[in-house]
Amino acid sequence: MSDTKKEVRIGLIGAGWMGKAHTVAYRNAGVIFGDDLPILELVSDVNEAQVKVASKLLGYNRWTTNWVEVVTDPDVDLVDVSTPNSMHFEMIKLALENGKHVFSEKPLSLSGEESRILADLAKEKGVVNYCGFSNVMNPANQYVKELVDTGKLGKIMRIHATYDQDMLLDPEIAITWRHKKALAGTGALGDLTSHLLSVSQFILGDIEEVIGIESLVIPTRPVEVGSSEHADVETEDLATFLVRYKSGIIGDFTSSRVATGRKNYFYYEIQGTEGTVVYDLERMGEVQVYFKSDADVDNARDAGFRTVLLNPNHAGFKWFQPAAGIAIAFDDMKTLQAHELLQALSGAPYASDFEMGAKVDSVVSAVKKSIETRQWETC
Ligand SMILES: NC(=O)c1ccc[n+]([C@@H]2O[C@H](COP(=O)([O-])OP(=O)(O)OC[C@H]3O[C@@H](n4cnc5c(N)ncnc54)[C@H](O)[C@@H]3O)[C@@H](O)[C@H]2O)c1
Numbered sequence: 001m002s003d004t005k006k007e008v009r010i011g012l013i014g015a016g017w018m019g020k021a022h023t024v025a026y027r028n029a030g031v032i033f034g035d036d037l038p039i040l041e042l043v044s045d046v047n048e049a050q051v052k053v054a055s056k057l058l059g060y061n062r063w064t065t066n067w068v069e070v071v072t073d074p075d076v077d078l079v080d081v082s083t084p085n086s087m088h089f090e091m092i093k094l095a096l097e098n099g100k101h102v103f104s105e106k107p108l109s110l111s112g113e114e115s116r117i118l119a120d121l122a123k124e125k126g127v128v129n130y131c132g133f134s135n136v137m138n139p140a141n142q143y144v145k146e147l148v149d150t151g152k153l154g155k156i157m158r159i160h161a162t163y164d165q166d167m168l169l170d171p172e173i174a175i176t177w178r179h180k181k182a183l184a185g186t187g188a189l190g191d192l193t194s195h196l197l198s199v200s201q202f203i204l205g206d207i208e209e210v211i212g213i214e215s216l217v218i219p220t221r222p223v224e225v226g227s228s229e230h231a232d233v234e235t236e237d238l239a240t241f242l243v244r245y246k247s248g249i250i251g252d253f254t255s256s257r258v259a260t261g262r263k264n265y266f267y268y269e270i271q272g273t274e275g276t277v278v279y280d281l282e283r284m285g286e287v288q289v290y291f292k293s294d295a296d297v298d299n300a301r302d303a304g305f306r307t308v309l310l311n312p313n314h315a316g317f318k319w320f321q322p323a324a325g326i327a328i329a330f331d332d333m334k335t336l337q338a339h340e341l342l343q344a345l346s347g348a349p350y351a352s353d354f355e356m357g358a359k360v361d362s363v364v365s366a367v368k369k370s371i372e373t374r375q376w377e378t379c
Contacts, residue, residue: 008345009041011076011100013067013091014083015054018105018132019043022080023058024331025338032319032335035342038078044070071095078128078345081105084177085184089114096121101128103341106194108354110185112362112379119354128344130337131357133198135266137336139328140287142315143308144270144277145203152291154274159200159251161268163192164259168218168237175221179233187235189214190364192255195266197360202351203270204249206359211376212241212367217258241367278305285310285327 010026012019023040030037043060044067045051055063064070067087071079071094079095081088081104089109095102102122108115108131122129135141147153168178177183178191189212200207214236223229240254259265266281278288287308295303310317311324316336320328337352344350363379370377 007036008038008101008342009075009077010038010080011042011044011070011073011078012040012058012060012080012082013044013070013087014081014105015043015045015047015051015058016082019045019054019080019082020058021331021334022082022103022132022338023060025334026342028331028335029338029342033339035339038342041075042070042073067091068094071098071100077101078103078341082132085190086110086177086182089118092118093121096125096127096129099125099127101130101345102354103128103130103132104354104357105132106198106357107185107190107361107364108357109361112358112365115354115358115361119358122354128341128350129354130341130344130350131198131352131354132337133195133202133352133356133360134330134333134337135195135199135281136202136352136356137316137333137340138281138284139310139314139316139336140279140284141199141202143287143310144279146315147275147277147289148203148270148272152275153270153272153277154292156204156247156249156270156272158249159204159268159270161196161200161251161253162265163188163196163255163267164262164265165192165257166259166262168257169260171218172222172225174225174227175223175231175233179221179235181234184235186364186368187216187237187239188255188257189236189239189367192257192266193239193253193367194360194364196253196255196268197363198352198356199268200251200253201356201359204245204247206246207243207363207379208246209376209378210241210243210363210366211370212239214239214371239367239371241370243363276305284329285325 029035040060051063078101215238217237220230237258238256243251269278275291288305290305309324312318366377366379
């Protein structure tokens with residue numbers, strides 16, 4: 001049962017997809033882990049009609065269209081930032097300056113430098129600073145980290161990773177904040193690759209240097225659905241880069257938001273001298289592993305990759321399902337995240353902090369810089 005002792009009052013900024021997912025996760029953490037249910041105190045969204053509906057559906061006590069009221073409200077302990085990317089820096093900074101705990105969606109800001117300021121400020125204030133990298137809490141990734149940390153894969157040599165979706169393949173999809181540099185910062189790189197980078201940071205540690213290329217496939221989009229008026233798309237559809245880790249591991253990362261046929265293809269392969277692991281989020285409950293020892297003399301004929309189905313022996317899984325092969329899903333990762341966040345308020349450790357957020361953002365910034373300079377850049 002829960003170690004959470006204190007009643008926590010939440011102020012949510014941004015009642016869109018993630019705002020809703022976080023709120024559902026706070027509730028689920030209570031039901032699944034027995035965490036004390038946080039008080040849903042105040043919700044903010046610029047869209048008044050939406051915030052009114054959200055307040056009613058999600059169950060917040062009060063609503064406002066002015067986010068500053070959330071970060072300054074004496075009855076809010078934890079500020080949840082779930083707005084488009086460009087607003088994160090200002091919102092997080094003011095929340096921290098007001099002594100609030102902060103749970104922010106990724107990225108922390110539009111640059112590695114600004115995210116560093118936030119990570120340092122959060123440390124100085126001594127508050128909980130949680131960054132919403134959902135995949136870090138995926139039991140599969142926790143399992144892979146364990147395989148790496150315990151040496152079962154031997155010395156890690158390389159990672160090959162891709163995150164492809166075709167969500168924006170249709171050129172008739174209208175412009176959103178995700179297509180504007182001032183609002184999103186980057187396209188596929190920050191939106192998709194950042195998730196791979198959080199998992200890589202969690203499992204393999206710091207990246208030292210990068211070199212990248214990018215491409216924009218759909219340069220304009222209708223200003224709204226069905227409109228013949230078009231506006232420029234300012235963020236990349238595809239990005240690919242090479243990396244070298246501080247540990248000497250090398251790797252390649254690639255992401256596309258126009259990858260025909262790919263839906264949520266978050267895939268990576270980590271190769272070590274004693275084994276290799278392969279994971280694909282579209283088959284969330286399965287991890288492919290190959291151990292060199294499987295190919296020892298007596299078994300050489302039958303050696304090959306095998307499928308490990310996530311099961312109650314994998315961290316986090318047992319809270320949701322009693323046996324292997326029963327599916328867990330995206331919302332379960334968010335529930336695990338909400339649970340870890342709520343436990344952090346009682347002093348428990350957590351991996352996905354602003355330090356991780358700042359490191360991921362600094363890799364993204366370095367890739368962007370390398371695309372401009374056409375040279376290797378340090379993270
Ligand atoms: N961790 C994940 O798996 C994951 C998944 C999707 C999105 N995200 C991140 O979550 C964030 C939000 O993405 P989303 O998909 O929920 O977007 P969304 O467009 O669905 O929701 C954003 C909401 O913020 C509101 N908003 C805009 N400006 C505001 C302001 N000044 N004050 C208050 N509200 C404001 C919008 O009206 C909208 O309701 C992004 O930073 C994105 O990168 C993370």
